[in-house]
Amino acid sequence: xxxxxxxxSGGKSEEELGRVIKELGLxxxxxxITTKIFWGIGRKGPNDGGLSRKHIIExxxxxxxxxxxxxxxxxxxxxxxxxxxxxxxxxxxxYVIAQGWxxxxxxxxxxxxxxxxxxxxxxxxxxxxxxxxxxxHSMFHRQPEKEYRHLYKKYGMSxxxxxxxxxxxxxxxxxxGIPENTRFxxxxxxxxxxxxxxxTPEGKEMIHKVKELTRLAEEELQTSITALALAWVAKNxxxxxxxxxxxxxxxxxxxxxxxxxxxxxxxxxxxKIDHILENTPEAxxxxxxxxxxxxxxx
Numbered sequence: 001x002x003x004x005x006x007x008x009s010g011g012k013s014e015e016e017l018g019r020v021i022k023e024l025g026l027x028x029x030x031x032x033i034t035t036k037i038f039w040g041i042g043r044k045g046p047n048d049g050g051l052s053r054k055h056i057i058e059x060x061x062x063x064x065x066x067x068x069x070x071x072x073x074x075x076x077x078x079x080x081x082x083x084x085x086x087x088x089x090x091x092x093x094x095y096v097i098a099q100g101w102x103x104x105x106x107x108x109x110x111x112x113x114x115x116x117x118x119x120x121x122x123x124x125x126x127x128x129x130x131x132x133x134x135x136x137h138s139m140f141h142r143q144p145e146k147e148y149r150h151l152y153k154k155y156g157m158s159x160x161x162x163x164x165x166x167x168x169x170x171x172x173x174x175x176x177g178i179p180e181n182t183r184f185x186x187x188x189x190x191x192x193x194x195x196x197x198x199x200t201p202e203g204k205e206m207i208h209k210v211k212e213l214t215r216l217a218e219e220e221l222q223t224s225i226t227a228l229a230l231a232w233v234a235k236n237x238x239x240x241x242x243x244x245x246x247x248x249x250x251x252x253x254x255x256x257x258x259x260x261x262x263x264x265x266x267x268x269x270x271x272k273i274d275h276i277l278e279n280t281p282e283a284x285x286x287x288x289x290x291x292x293x294x295x296x297x298x
Contacts, residue, residue, distance in 0.1 A: 001031075001032035001033075001034065001241055001243075002017055002031065002032070002033055002034070003034045003035075003036075003134075003160070003162075003243050004017050004033075004034070004035050004036070004067075005035055005036035005037075005039070005076075005078055006035065006036065006037055006038075006039065006040060006041055006059055006062065006063050006066075006078075007036070007038070007039035007040065007041065007042075007078065010041045010042045011041040011062075011063075011066050014035060014063055014066035014067045015066045015067075017033070017067060018066060018067040018068035018069060019068075021033075021067075021068070021069075022068055028069070031073075032073045032074075033067070033069065033072045033073055034072060034073060034074040034075070034076060034106075034160075035063045035067070035072050035075060035076070036075070036076040036077070036078035036108055036134070037051070037055070037056055037059045037060060037063070037075060037076070037077060037078060038050065038051060038077060038078030038079045038081070039078055039079075040055070040059065041062075050081045050083065050084065051077055051080070051081035051084050051088075051089045051092070052081070052084050052088070052092075053088050053091070053092040053095075056089070056092040056093060056095075056096060057092060057095065057096065060075060060096050060101050060102065061101070063075075064101060070100070070101075071100055071101050071102060071103065072101070072102050072103075073102070073103050073104065074102065074103065074104045074105065074106050074131070074132070075093065075096060075101075075102040075104075075105050075106070076105070076106045076107060076108045076134050077089065077093070077105070077106070077107050077108060077110070077130075078108050078109075079108065079109055079110070080107070080109075080110045080111070080114045086114075086117050086118055086121055087121050087125070089118070090118055090121045090122050090125070090127055090129075091125070091127065093105035093128070093130075094122075094127045094128050097128055104128070104131045104132075105128065105130055105131070106130045106131050106132040106133065106134065106160070107130045107132070107133050107134070108133065108134035108135070109134070109135060109136075110133060111147070112147050112148050112150070112151055115130060115133060115148070115151055115157070116151065118130055119155055129155070130157075131157070132157060132158050132159060132160050132240060132241075133148060133151075133157060133158075133159050133160070134159070134160040134161070134162060134243075135148075135159055135160075135161060135162070136161070136162055136163045137159060137161040137162075137163075137164060137233055137236075137239070138161075138163060138164045138165065138166045138170060138229065138233065139166075139170060139213070139229055139232060139233075139273070139277055140166055140169070140170070140206060140277070140279070141163075141166065142277075142279055142280075142281055143281075144159055144161075144238075145236070145238075145281040146281040146282075148238070149281075152238045157238075158238050158239065158240035159236075159238055159239055159240060159241075160240055160241040160243060161233055161239060161241070161242050161243060162243045162245075163245075164229060164230055164233040164242050164243075165226065165229055165230065166229075167183060167184075167191065167194065168182065168183055168184070169194075169206075169210070170210060170213075170225060170226065170229040171224075171225060171226045171229075172210055172211070172214050172224075172225045172226075174198065174207070175207050175210060175211060175214075178195065209276055209277060210225065212276045213225055213228060213229070213273065213276055213277075216228070216269075216272060216273070216276070220269065220272075221261060221264050221269070223257060223260070223261050223264075224254065224257070226254055226255065226257075226258075227254065227255070227257040227258045227260070227261045228258075228261055229258075230242055230244070230255055230258035230261075231258040231259075231261035231262045231264075231265060232265065232270075232273060234258060234259075234262055235262050235265045235270070242258075244256075
């Protein structure tokens with residue numbers, strides 16, 4: 001599975017993905033390609049973003065043109081649009097599917113009640129409902145476990161998670177400061193809020209927990225904190241896909257070691273992790289919309 005969005009690098013991400021698929025001669029059936037619609041590609045016109053029927057249709061066609069593909073497997077609504085009636089959104093994504101431009105549609109960073117409304121309208125109108133939610137989910141961001149709990153059971157919904165390493169924080173590389181040539185250093189303005197948070201008592205406690213998790217990973221599982229953090233998300237029964245992001249080939253190799261760790265996450269190990277984290281879903285407040293500080297929108 002390769003995930004992109006119209007917004008990423010102003011559309012260049014889709015172009016590069018399409019180029020690579022073509023140059024490598026990859027068989028389309030072997031690939032799951034997803035993209036996301038909402039933010040546009042940086043143009044400022046009134047119809048260049050959002051989830052109006054106009055932008056959903058035009059944005060999808062432009063994404064396909066950049067990708068050089070006839071269809072994507074899943075098209076995500078990158079955020080909810082409070083300015084557009086839900087019926088218009090559901091009908092527009094169903095039109096996209098009917099045209100053969102996408103096989104399914106899904107949501108990203110939607111609140112549970114918004115997803116619920118989309119399902120109600122789809123049921124009422126005999127249309128296709130969203131199949132998944134793409135959300136931030138990590139050891140330090142566990143709200144999806146509570147926010148969507150009833151949706152998992154009611155609709156068989158699953159999640160496609162992003163930033164399961166919390167922007168690299170769960171690799172342990174920020175335990176002793178911010179190294180050169182890391183995301184927090186090269187994009188310090190974008191991550192300014194999180195960097196400042198690390199200097200607070202709460203941030204220092206988070207670093208302490210990463211060190212404890214690292215010891216558990218190395219001493220009891222003979223693996224890295226990186227692999228443990230990814231495996232922990234993948235182990236969740238409601239996780240369908242864990243999206244990996246990497247800037248170096250060796251990071252992909254390291255990340256994929258998580259596959260070997262998943263079977264090692266016994267109930268006892270999971271209890272130890274919960275004891276270290278102290279943030280089980282039962283302890284989380286209910287909220288109407290998934291929290292997303294400007295760590296940010298990626």
